[in-house]
Amino acid sequence: MEELCTLGIYGLSNTGQQFAAHHARNQIRVCICDHDDPSFTPKVIAEYRKQNEKRDDADTTVDRFMRPSNTVEEMVSGLNTPRKIIIFNSNSSDGKFELLWNKLSPCLDKGDIVLRWGREEKENAPSHQFHSQSIVNKLAREQANSKEVHLLEMVRLERDRVNTFKSSNTQPDAFLVGGSEDAYNIMQPFLAPYAVTGLVGNSASCAHYALMIQRAIEFGVTQAFAEGSEILKRVAGHYEPTDVARVFVNWAEKGGKILSSYLLDITSKIIYKRDKVSGDGFVLSKIVDSIEVTPSDAWAKQEAIKLKVPAPILGAVLDARLLSGMKDEREDASSVLSELALKDTPSVLKDQISEDLQCAIYCTCMCAYAEGLSIFQAASDVESWDLNIAECVRLWNLPGSFLESDSLRKVHSAVKDDADESSTLMVISPIAAELQEMHMHWRRMVTLSFAYGISIPALSSSLTYYDTYRARTLPVGLIRAQRDYFGGNGYDRIEGAGWFTTNWTKDHTALNKKGLTTTDKPVQLDADGDEKIKTAAKKRKRQTL
Incomplete structure (x- = not known):
């Protein structure tokens, strides 16, 4: 009788094939089946066998440890129990996954584990607005009431793989995972060689939600850096782009590294970049200062309102983006509502501005983290999720992540060590101590920007958030x-x-x-x-x- 397999691979996309081959090379028996074309399965094994025959160091274990299956039933029956199945090539739509699930579920028994590999959120993905309607979450609830089959959802983490790793093949993908902790612990050893993963919560929806919160925080952080660049250009003696970029580089190298981050690094490079198209000036000055706001951009703010969680930074940034889209109206208004005359603005010291602005951006980033995590925790309370916030923050801070920074490492440490998991980030030591130490720099920067008539929605709304949150009484x-x-x-x-x-x-x-x-x-x-x-x-x- 043929030996049963350890792992089932359902869906032979390129990733599915490579994943199966990797484990076969390590002498782990895998049972493979393609849900689109069952006849394709033996062709895959034949191709690996053919490749091996042409190599001097032929790896004969690959095809020997791959077992083809023509049907779902055949694949499931060829697996050890509890069965461990990974579904590839189903991330195009929830509808497709549900069709695949309807074929698979009748064959499963109590304790079996099914993992959906690599769900990628698109700009128009329904789960941006309706995370609770995640098909995996829906099916998991149904199975919990019937067969008690474990479903896990993997959502790809957004990272700058090309520029950070030079090649998309030099580092594994990273995924946020939602679902049963016991099921994840069983599956994680099979995932580890091929992907960086972390369990962020006990529901499939947690993985979707974590990605959406990451994007919401990015809104505030990127806006803060943009405002910092504008302040340097208009306040600090009208810096040239190279001067602004040099300040950012100095922050990373000499300024205590409180702002050392992926965004700080790329921002200095962006500001430095000269325009080769026109041969004149810098690329940044040629980019239209207008950005489109999509319905998914407002998702986190809508969630915050629904959950009764304040999100002033996110709201201010969304309004700023909407105002940027009013390009013609802004140009007309600028001729009627003129800028402040230089004689009406206060004199400043460049060194003082550099220190104050660095602290202001840092505090704004911390408030943006606090805001995002508060929304996440409130959703968890409503949905009865068991969140792992520390693991979520760790994944956000992986190399190439848009939020990768020294400040986020501090957040991870603070959240991990916090005994009271319900505490808002701003009151957790040592974050609270840093805000207390830097808030006067922050206030000076906001005051100065207002005196110069510079729009700073992120820096100012975050300060208002901080002051309102710490107020014992309000009017x-x-x-x-x-x-x-x-x-x-x-x-x-x-x-x-x-x-x-x-x-x-x-x-x-x-x-x-x-x-x-x-x-x-x-x-x-x-x-x-x-x-x-x-x-x-x-x-x-x-x-x-």
Whole structure:
């Protein structure tokens, strides 16, 4: 009787073939089947056998440890239990994966593991807006209630592979994985030689969500660097592009490396790049200063609103991008609403600007991380996910990741060591200590930019986020009073007893001899008394009349 296989490969894309061959060379038996063309399977093995015959160092184990299957049933029956199956070439659409799953699932039993390899998010992917509708997550819930089959989802991490690794073949792909921890631990040894992976949560949706949060954070961080470049050009003695780039390089090499990052490195290179097309000036000055906002760009902000999580940086950056798209209107407005005259702007020291701006960008990045992770944690609380935030941050910081930075390494360390996993990043030591140390540099930079009339949505909104979050009291009590005045909405009091509404008109007209406002006794209502509030408001209006 033929020996059973350890691993099933369903879908013989190029990656699927290479993955199967890799394990076969290591004498791990793999059972392979192509879901698009079953007749293709023996051709793959024949091709490997043919290649081996032409080589002096022929690896005869490859074809011997690959077992062809013409049907799904044949592949599944040829596997050890619990069965371990990886589905390749299904990332074109969730619909295709569901069709494949419908063929596969009847053959599976309790404890079997199925992993969907390499889901790639596209700009129009539905899961940008509807992560909870991930087909793997949907099917996993169904299986949990029936056969108890484990489904894992792998989502490809966005990285600059070409420029970072010089060749797309020099480093393995990296993937965010969502699903059962036990199932992942079984599959991880098979994935390790071929891909960098990390389990970010116990649901397939966690992997999708982690990628979307990464993109949301990128919005804030990239905007902060762009604003820093503009400040240097317009405030610090009108720096030339080479001067600006030199400041960025100095930050990476001499400035304590607090901003050392992938983005800092590429930004200096971008600013330095001369334009070979026109032969005049720099490429950056030739790029139209307008960027399109897609529906997926607003996804994280919509999620934040739905989850009641503040995301002022993301909102400000989205507004900035929308304003950039109003190119014609901005040009017309610039001729009517002129820039500040140089005599109206304060004098500054270049060295002071460099230090202040570096700190301001760093603090903005930290607030962007805090904002993104807060959205992620809130979603986890609602969806009852078991998140591994530290692992997620580790993957975001892999070489070539757009967020790779020394600051993110600090975030990873802080989150990993944080005993209270619900804490917002800004109050976790040592992040809190750094914000406390740098906030005056940050404030000076925001004040100076406003004095020069420079738009800094990321730097300023992040400072507002920081100040609002740390405020013991806020002036929203007046807003609630205004709403009670004109709408009878009611309010709760700091004593915590019941729900109140006040006859504000009578108070306004009744002054005692000392000039102090006399206060009516408020109408006390039950906490659940919305209808009572409305009734009290109507009664008050009648009495006023």
